[in-house]
Each structure stands twice: as structure tokens, then as C-alpha cells.
Amino acid sequence: MRVAVCIKQVPDTEARLRVAKDGRWLDEEDLPFIINESDEYALEEGLRIAEASGGEVVVISLGPARVKEALRKGLALGAARAVHLEDEAFSGGDALATGRALAAAVAKEECELVLTGSQSDDVGFGSTGSVLAGFLGWPHAWLVMGVEIEDGTAKVTREMESGKNEISRLPLPAVFEVQAGINHPRYASLKGIMKAKRKPIDTLAPADLGLSPEDVGQAGSRLEIVSVAFPDSGAGAQIIEGEPEQASRELVDKLRQEARVL
């Protein structure tokens, strides 16, 4: 089975974040980028399904030149090929514009299954996979915690709220948006990293996908980010300063005398 895995490169939120000069997004200079967490699980699940069925994984990502690093990692982990949607026209897209571009790339690759992460750790729409599925006319399932492929169908375990799981059966082809924790992602081996250097990365622009620049990126989006900011820090915790011993004693006093919870 040929499996497409769509991954996104996102800012490492553990890093120091700064607002860009124009106030509309983060200052990306010296900002470390990583593969979105749930996408790592999607990639692992895709590799397992491809291995079990004697198929292969095509890893797809949309973004600027830096995204090649994420695609290389996908290749090092075992993907056979990579597709990079790289063009200025793709930038600034919302879930609808990005889903449209990714769907066109998947259609070109003739895949039977698409896996994505459930949600990006930057803008966090949780929607790109299901929009992609809509453009392809395939069923989708969000927050997938298990996939079993059986005779052209998939038995899918989906996480619900309040500690329940929903088990359903869907026809293939389909799009599954994988929840973090579904598996334990593997590490790239040295051999894998060496092999990845020889694997192809196709770079595609809108025209290669039969799309106009007006259909994708900010031009093809309904949503536009006007500004980003850190929330007001005024309301919130009373920060207790000092060395651990002193701060801990002060905290214990406050918990006893002010909050009366000890």
C-alpha cells in the first residue's frame, strides 16, 4: 500500500519566542524548527502500515526551503520519497488553502491512504487533514489511536472526550489524522541517514499541481493573521523569588496562611 504522510515543520515552542517586527508572526531568525509532534506519530504509523503491506511511504510537506530538513528526516526514518510544496505562493495559507494544495499533491502521487498529525503545534486548527480529505472526496477520521487495514477497509480507533474510544470501519482510500501516543516513533539510524541523502525530493509549485497561485497560500485563504502577542502576564501567579530553599519556605507559608490549603 502506498501511504502519503503529510508533515509540518513548526517552531520549537520550548525555544525563546519573539514577535516579528511587523507584529504579524514570530521572528523566525535563529528560531529552531522541528517536525510537528503528532506528525511524528503519523509518520511512524505510516511506515508500519507500509512495511506490513509491502508498500511505501511518500512524505509530503508544504513550506519554505527549511522544510527540506523535515523531509530528509522522514526519508532517514524510512520514507521512500519526498514531495516538497515550495513556492512563495504557498505561504500564509489557512487550513482550506493548505488542504487544497496537499490534496492535489496526494492525487498526483496516487496513494490509497493519507496520514497526518491531528493538530499543528503552531496555529492548531486541527483541520488540514479533514479539508484535504474533503477535496479528495475520501472519508477521514480525526484523533486516530489505532488503524487496522483489512481487505480494502480500515478499522479505526478514534479518541473521544472523557476517556472513551470509538471503533469504526471505513472504506479506503481515506485520510487519518493521528493522535500523539498511538505508537512509539523510531529513531533514525546512521544507515538510514546515509541512505536518505540519495533519496529524491520532488519540488512542486502550484502550476505543477494544476493550481493557480490564487488558489493557495494567503491569496486562497479566508483567514488572515493580523497580529500575535504574548497574553497579559498581569493576571496570574504571584511569583515567589529566591533560591529554592527560601522560595519553598515562603510558598509553604503562603499555602498555609493565605490560601489555607495545607
Place this chain on the structure above:
Amino acid sequence: MSRVWIVPEHNGERLTRPGREALVAGQRLAADLGVKAEVLLLGADVSAVANHLAASADLAGVHTAQHEALAVYTPGAYCDALAPAIEAASPAFVVFAHNYQTVDYFARLAQRLGAGLLPEVTAWEQDGEGFLWSRPILAGKMTSKVRMRGTGTVLLSVQSGAFSGDALAAGSAPVEALALGEVTADREILSIEDAGGNEVDLTKADVIIAVGRGVGGEDKLGPIHELAEVLGADIGASRPVIDSGWLPRDRQIGSSGQTVSPKLYIAVGISGAIQHAVGMKGSSCVVAINKDSGAPIFGMSQYGIVGDLHEVLPALTAAIRESREG
């Protein structure tokens, strides 16, 4: 004239808490547009909840979409019921609660309708160009303000807890049944099961120490256990800790885990992503210990210590022992 629709979650009898919050948000948005909101209820039999709303909420109408295929949720059937209705009425906004079910289908619905998609709204304001919407980004570390461009319906979801479900505008409303076209489940639902590992009940705990990814590893939980012992506390965790296998799943606090309400909640190495925040909101007193002074958890806490938890926790354990002896 602009119309505002609300598609609130319900349990067949009444709206759920997220459903009430979506209703309140939709009523406010409608008031800002100078209109009355309308509710659309989906299900196999929604007469009880429709009648209740009709007698209690200030709305221009309660529309019911009833069909056997809507008895159990599937994205296909929900989109089949909603897409033609939204297309015919072309409301300016359709308001949903931002919960797992909404996210599973409403982007699909937006794609089918060519509608705008605006997930996880926490607030809005108006300026000369129209609405500016606030929504969290980067797991709640930052907030973005966004604008919707172009014309046509916008589907939006409101974040859990951003609007109080108690602030309902009371009144009455007429009920009207919608004529539905073909409504088909796009998958076979085989079963709904417990996710497993529900042996630990944190909902009744008085004191909880919740551990986040910042603890660094399963082998580094020693100081957590020591603090828990001296406090008589139960240990909970945020999702990444569970996903990494450092603690069992029944310790998870948050939207996909348990919702807790202890007297004292000590969040250790937890950043405070919204998925975790919804599970701990009922705590009386929250203490955050984190080396990142910018972590959103500090905004949700009464007290905070910025520092390395592996230095702070042993000191805190000692300070509690000392205070008990003294």
C-alpha cells in the same frame, strides 16, 4: 440581514456545558450584529431539548434536523444534514463549541460549503474593518488576532471556558422542523469503549501533583513521589507524559483524560496547554513550578516558582516536613 446560527452540543434532553457556552457566544455575536440568533439541533429525536430551548432562550428560532442516521454521530451524516441547510439560509456565522466532535467534522463541512473556517475563538472585538477574532496559538503560549476575508458563511468554534454558559439571554423561540435531503452515515460505528486504565480516580483527590514533560523522563519521577508522600497527594500528568509512557493513562488530566477539582494542584514542569487546562480548571489553588517563566500555566496559577523542578521539589518537600515538625 445577517443571520447567526448556533449548532450546540446536547445529550438529547438538555444542552451540554460546551453546548451552553456556544449558545451564549452565538447570542452575543448576534447581538453585536443587531439580530437574534437561531439554533439548529441535530439528532434522531431532539424534541425534548428543542422544547426546553424554545421555552427558555432568547432566539429567533429553533430549527430541528431529525433523522435516524443522526442517532449516532458520523461526520458524513452531520455534513449531509448541515450543508444544504446552511447553503439555503446562508447565515453570516455558524457557531459551534470547540470540542472533539466539532473538530472532527466542521472543517469538512467548511470545505464542502466553501465557507470560512475559524476554530477556537476566545474573544472578539470590532474595528473599522469588521471583526477581529482572538484565538490561541503555539499551545496557548501566545494569542493571535485574525480577520476573515471574502464573503460567505464563516464556521467558527468557541474555546471551552471562554464564555460562561450561565450568561444565557432568556426568552422564548418558535420551533421549526427542517426538511432534510439524503442523510447517510459514511462509516459503520462498531462500538464505543472505555479507553482503558480507569483504575485511578483523581476526581476525588484533595491534593494533586501533576507532572508535565518538563520532568524529563520516567527515571526522574523520584522527587515527585517524595513530595506526593509528604503531602498525601495523588499524582496526575499531562498528555505528553502519558504518551511517552512515563505514567499510565489513567493518570491523565485534561480534555481526553480526567477533570479534577482538588483543593491544591501543584503543576510541575507543565506548560499549560489548553487541553490540560480544561481538566484542572476546577482546582481551588494552583501552584506552578516551571523553569520557563513564559509558560501559560503561570497565568492559571495563584503561586509560581520559576526554577528547575529537580532543585525546587526536594526543597519544597523539606520545607513541608519542616513546617509540620515546627
